[in-house]
Amino acid sequence: MIDFELWDTLLRQYVDQQGRVDYLAWKTEQPQVLADWLSSLKQLHLESNSTPLEELALWVNLYNAFTISTILERYPIKSIRPKILGVPNWLGFLWFFQRRVYEVFGRRYSLAQIENQILRDKLQEPRIHFSIVCASVGCPLLRAGAYFPEQVVEQLNEDARRFINNxxxxxxxxxxxxxxxxxxxxxxxxxxxxxxxxxxxxxxxxxxxxxxxxxxxxxxxxxxxxxxxxxxx
Structure with a gap:
């Protein structure tokens, strides 16, 4: 399994308890750390004997890490939904989710693939909708820490309660x-x-x-x- 300690450390450093990310400080202080870590995962092999909980923690972490990495590349931006002359650019918005540019385990994925084909269809876990974050205010609050297989059920329940009681x-x-x-x-x-x-x-x-x-x-x-x-x- 992937070691998520670095991702956990970055989240604890730059995400507050309201799920807000200090992108400016992150990009100023450690602009390449997350991108370099994600790049190191490209040629790793996905273990065929992974448990559902291991896969759940793995793909929720990767979804959020890929999203934050993309925002850091483009920061400063106001929204993941771009506008042209004040009108939402829905093609650009869909491109954010549909482009297959995230490479891991020797394959390229889009955020939509990770969400729909793996987390929803394969793992059948509705609580991921309170855990995967598309970097917008309307999303669930980003957890200030990584997901770990031995804790992921408790973490998803916490995320659901935090979202629904907000x-x-x-x-x-x-x-x-x-x-x-x-x-x-x-x-x-x-x-x-x-x-x-x-x-x-x-x-x-x-x-x-x-x-x-x-x-x-x-x-x-x-x-x-x-x-x-x-x-x-």
Missing amino acids: PEKVRYDSLSKTLYCSKIFKWYRQDFLKVAPSIPEYIRSYLEKDLPLTAATSISYLYYDWNLNQRIS
Whole structure:
């Protein structure tokens, strides 16, 4: 397995508890460390006897590391969703996720491949939607540390609880009896419905307070903020 201690150290140094990244300090102080580490992984071999937990930790770490490395290359930027004359450039946005430029284990991957073909289809883990981070404010909070196989189940549960109990991502209006939640629950609805009867009931299972959420609860989706998840020093 890959040694993630360096990645863990970088995250602890440059990510705060709100999941914001100090890209300026990272790029100023250690501009090549992450890129060089990722480059060293290109010719490693993926172990055929890896356990599902080892694969889960591996690919969540790689997804986030590849994303942060790309942001560091381009920084300063305001968002991963570029604009042309004030209009969102959706082709450029899709290119960010679809380009196969991330080389590991002798193959090239895109972020979309890692997310959809490995983490979603192969490993069947809906909690990755609270753990993989596309570097935007609307994403889950980036964990200030790496994922490790012996801890990854607990870490994913922590991520789910942190996301669902964050009023910026999920909140309930008792007057209108409406559940307001992140569009992540809309985009990946089918993943959550594999393990729960409905989106409100999935959310309720992670809430710290008991709310009257049922399959019949009305849902409204919150604005998704594509601005960069950066920390301003």
